[in-house]
Amino acid sequence: MSELLKIALIGNPNTGKTSLFNTLTGLNQKVGNYPGITVDKKTGKCKLSDTTTAEIIDLPGTYSLNASSEDENIAVKILSEKENSNYPDIVVVIAEVENLKRNLLLYTQVKDLGLPTVLAINMQDIMASKGISIDIDALEMELNTKIVLISTKKNIGIASLKETLLAYKSIPLKSCNISSTSVLKDTSLNKKQKQHKDTVKRYQFIKEALENNYKVEIHRAKGFRTKLDKVLTHKVFGYLIFFTILFNIFQALFSWSEYPMELIDSSFAFLSDWTKGNLPEGGFTRLLSEGIIPGIGGIVIFIPQIAFLFLFLSILEETGYMSRVVFLMDKIMRKFGLSGKSVVPLISGTACAIPAIMAARNIENWKERLITILVTPFTTCAARLPVYAIIISLVIPKGNSFLGMNNHALVLMSLYVLGFAAAILSAYILNKTLKIKSKSYFVIEMPNYKMPLFKNVFYNVIDKTKAFVYGAGKIILAVSILLWVLASYGPGKDFNQAETIIKAKYTHLDSDDLDSKIASYKLEHSYIGTFGKFIEPSIKPLGYDWKVGIALITSFAAREVFVGTLATIYSVGSEDEATLMEKMKKEVHLDTMKPVFDFPTGISLLLFYAFAMQCMSTVAIVKKETNGWKWPLIQMFGMTIFAYIIALASYQILH
Amino acid sequence: MELFQNILVAVAVFLSLRFLYVKFFKKDKPSDKSCGNDGCGC
Numbered sequence: 001m002s003e004l005l006k007i008a009l010i011g012n013p014n015t016g017k018t019s020l021f022n023t024l025t026g027l028n029q030k031v032g033n034y035p036g037i038t039v040d041k042k043t044g045k046c047k048l049s050d051t052t053t054a055e056i057i058d059l060p061g062t063y064s065l066n067a068s069s070e071d072e073n074i075a076v077k078i079l080s081e082k083e084n085s086n087y088p089d090i091v092v093v094i095a096e097v098e099n100l101k102r103n104l105l106l107y108t109q110v111k112d113l114g115l116p117t118v119l120a121i122n123m124q125d126i127m128a129s130k131g132i133s134i135d136i137d138a139l140e141m142e143l144n145t146k147i148v149l150i151s152t153k154k155n156i157g158i159a160s161l162k163e164t165l166l167a168y169k170s171i172p173l174k175s176c177n178i179s180s181t182s183v184l185k186d187t188s189l190n191k192k193q194k195q196h197k198d199t200v201k202r203y204q205f206i207k208e209a210l211e212n213n214y215k216v217e218i219h220r221a222k223g224f225r226t227k228l229d230k231v232l233t234h235k236v237f238g239y240l241i242f243f244t245i246l247f248n249i250f251q252a253l254f255s256w257s258e259y260p261m262e263l264i265d266s267s268f269a270f271l272s273d274w275t276k277g278n279l280p281e282g283g284f285t286r287l288l289s290e291g292i293i294p295g296i297g298g299i300v301i302f303i304p305q306i307a308f309l310f311l312f313l314s315i316l317e318e319t320g321y322m323s324r325v326v327f328l329m330d331k332i333m334r335k336f337g338l339s340g341k342s343v344v345p346l347i348s349g350t351a352c353a354i355p356a357i358m359a360a361r362n363i364e365n366w367k368e369r370l371i372t373i374l375v376t377p378f379t380t381c382a383a384r385l386p387v388y389a390i391i392i393s394l395v396i397p398k399g400n401s402f403l404g405m406n407n408h409a410l411v412l413m414s415l416y417v418l419g420f421a422a423a424i425l426s427a428y429i430l431n432k433t434l435k436i437k438s439k440s441y442f443v444i445e446m447p448n449y450k451m452p453l454f455k456n457v458f459y460n461v462i463d464k465t466k467a468f469v470y471g472a473g474k475i476i477l478a479v480s481i482l483l484w485v486l487a488s489y490g491p492g493k494d495f496n497q498a499e500t501i502i503k504a505k506y507t508h509l510d511s512d513d514l515d516s517k518i519a520s521y522k523l524e525h526s527y528i529g530t531f532g533k534f535i536e537p538s539i540k541p542l543g544y545d546w547k548v549g550i551a552l553i554t555s556f557a558a559r560e561v562f563v564g565t566l567a568t569i570y571s572v573g574s575e576d577e578a579t580l581m582e583k584m585k586k587e588v589h590l591d592t593m594k595p596v597f598d599f600p601t602g603i604s605l606l607l608f609y610a611f612a613m614q615c616m617s618t619v620a621i622v623k624k625e626t627n628g629w630k631w632p633l634i635q636m637f638g639m640t641i642f643a644y645i646i647a648l649a650s651y652q653i654l655h
Numbered sequence: 656m657e658l659f660q661n662i663l664v665a666v667a668v669f670l671s672l673r674f675l676y677v678k679f680f681k682k683d684k685p686s687d688k689s690c691g692n693d694g695c696g697c
Contacts, residue, residue, distance in 0.1 A: 017656060282660030475678070485668055536697035557679070614677050 131217030268297030295480025349379030395602025
């Protein structure tokens with residue numbers, strides 16, 4: 001009969017816990033370098049032998065079991081409550097060979113809970129180069145456990161770890177006997193004092209245990225890493241290097257994606273035209289060629305840019321550089337009244353606000369957490385990229401101007417900086433308004449520099465791009481279908497007798513021009529056109545016509561829907577095989593015959609999207625994280641009103 | 656053929672409305688797929 005063992009993996013952030021989880025279970029999962037990235041519980045199955053299977057639970061990365069943050073609470077609950085459905089048979093504590101002393105604090109706490117505990121020391125492969133030697137047998141005696149040296153990077157020691165897990169009954173259950181485990185779950189007023197005393201005692205125990213059994217030749221351990229850290233976290237060069245890297249990323253985003261994007265754009269234009277010409281005439285064919293294909297094309301076109309963005313972000317994370325960025329930003333954050341813990345959500349917000357807001361769970365201080373949740377959506381997320389990219393390409397002239405820098409990349413980088421500046425400035429204002437008195441401390445992990453693992457980078461890029469296409473794609477597909485219907489049907493005789501009205505009005509036009517006039521007239525009097533015209537007065541001062549207004553409304557579902565919406569609206573009734581960019585370039589205001597997407601309107605749109613909330617999923621997660629509608633509504637209206645005012649001001653000044 | 660095509664359009668509209676309703680109004684928490692949100696583009 002086969003046996004099922006429950007094994008919990010626990011360790012400090014950046015010890016390779018997620019990599020070990022991947023190795024054991026075969027599940028592909030992101031490996032992050034900056035602290036607190038693992039928030040949700042993850043499980044996976046691993047075959048230990050022919051008769052034994054293990055269910056591996058990946059607990060959140062934590063420095064201790066002092067239950068002060070939500071992540072630590074989860075770990076304490078699972079490991080101490082026998083009735084908990086996730087209560088494990090064995091615990092594997094993962095430590096990193098270079099930071100063993102600090103990592104062992106968590107080990108001693110877990111060991112004191114009385115569970116069979118295995119200590120897996122990771123990065124065995126760097127021991128020789130770092131001048132580290134460990135007397136494993138002696139250390140096992142000191143710590144009352146089984147120790148396995150592993151390297152998740154080189155796949156060393158995994159078989160030995162599995163053997164140790166199979167023989168878990170032979171692991172001594174004797175605790176470290178440092179202090180009572182009740183300290184871990186203490187909720188009394190002097191909890192912090194008790195925990196502090198407990199931590200001091202534990203470190204004394206660890207120091208004694210390691211004294212003769214763990215040796216480091218210091219001159220070999222430092223060296224390259226220290227020198228590089230000095231430059232990368234320097235108060236001047238650090239920022240200079242960071243902005244140079246950032247700028248090069250944005251430059252590459254535009255130049256590397258140009259050809260694949262053009263190819264995708266023209267392929268969808270061709271597909272749309274082919275569908276119209278080859279399928280039987282009718283409503284569904286028009287829905288396909290004018291609604292669904294242009295709508296989906298409007299999102300697929302951004303796959304190259306999104307993939308490159310995540311490629312660069314993954315490489316920065318994998319190399320260990322992202323943690324240096326967190327450290328650099330921490331210095332700025334403190335000046336604006338936020339602790340370094342808020343840096344993690346703000347930096348991860350460049351990918352998506354949802355996990356970033358969830359990462360704020362690491363912040364124990366409620367008001368500080370609330371401020372972080374409220375300001376994180378200002379950070380430029382990947383969903384803004386399609387909107388920025390298309391508007392920048394339309395209204396910002398190509399070429400180099402400032403110090404030979406590419407104009408498009410420069411504007412894109414400015415928008416990222418603007419988003420971050422808006423986040424920390426609003427944090428400063430909220431900090432003053434909400435009167436935060438207490439601050440939480442911040443422990444930052446500086447992982448070793450390493451060559452990015454191709455596998456991790458590859459899976460990350462594939463996963464994120466897939467999530468972007470399938471996730472946003474489903475909404476865009478649904479919105480495109482509804483928009484096409486609303487744009488293809490309309491109330492009253494203006495819509496139904498459009499042909500007669502236009503033919504009577506323009507008797508001298510040739511058939512092509514006449515068709516275009518009829519299509520435009522019908523669109524204007526369709527359901528969507530009627531609604532667009534209704535809201536037009538409120539957005540006209542910002543430089544937008546009713547079609548852009550419709551795109552603003554639909555993109556509240558998700559920002560990138562903006563592009564899909566315009567692609568659908570501009571395709572309804574259109575006969576030519578033009579790409580989306582060409583259609584947007586050709587679009588003119590009918591009264592003035594001036595282009596819709598000129599410089600003032602473009603800047604106004606960019607600023608609107610930089611500051612407006614425009615994401616229903618973010619509203620939903622803020623509601624969940626703050627347990628009510630008050631904060632998400634304040635945030636949504638606050639950001640939208642602010643965005644409206646800034647876009648209005650910029651258009652009125654520029655036009 | 657025209658009738659058949661109109662039926663297909665009606666089905667597509669119904670499915671779209673249903674999807675958007677379930678996504679944004681019925682569900683109180685974001686999906687646990689990928690980043691936790693399958694509509695934000697991350």
